[in-house]
Amino acid sequence: MPTSNSLVKVKIGGAVRKPGWYSLSEGSLVIEAVKKAGGALPQANLSRLNLDSRLKDEDEIWIPGEKIDINRASPHQLTYLPGIGPILAQRIVEYRQKKGPFQDLSDLEKVPGIGKLKLEKIKGKICLDE
Numbered sequence: 713m714p715t716s717n718s719l720v721k722v723k724i725g726g727a728v729r730k731p732g733w734y735s736l737s738e739g740s741l742v743i744e745a746v747k748k749a750g751g752a753l754p755q756a757n758l759s760r761l762n763l764d765s766r767l768k769d770e771d772e773i774w775i776p777g778e779k780i781d782i783n784r785a786s787p788h789q790l791t792y793l794p795g796i797g798p799i800l801a802q803r804i805v806e807y808r809q810k811k812g813p814f815q816d817l818s819d820l821e822k823v824p825g826i827g828k829l830k831l832e833k834i835k836g837k838i839c840l841d842e
Contacts, residue, residue: 720769727756727777728783770790779839783813793834
């Protein structure tokens with residue numbers, strides 16, 4: 713059986729015990745990334761994921777579960793949202809610090825770099841609990 717030393721690096725966030733970046737063997741499955749991240753939390757909804765799909769380098773996996781409170785999340789936590797990188801996450805936090813808590817999810821469109829499409833992409837993963 714041939715062995716491969718190739719690794720893929722994947723980011724896993726959401727309802728897992730230890731979200732973050734992980735290196736796994738090339739050909740690894742999503743379920744293996746979940747296990748590497750300490751396993752799914754009780755509130756995780758794994759039924760919406762294909763746990764048997766193969767990981768590719770730089771994949772970002774979101775385990776649905778609790779939503780991220782957009783008014784309390786750190787820039788690091790915000791990067792687990794699809795399409796939100798470190799720069800945009802920092803803009804969200806800076807906007808919140810200058811203008812106060814977001815009152816409505818649509819207020820996120822006032823942050824430079826977030827439009828209707830990006831908001832639609834993250835809407836189901838965020839909340840406004842104050």
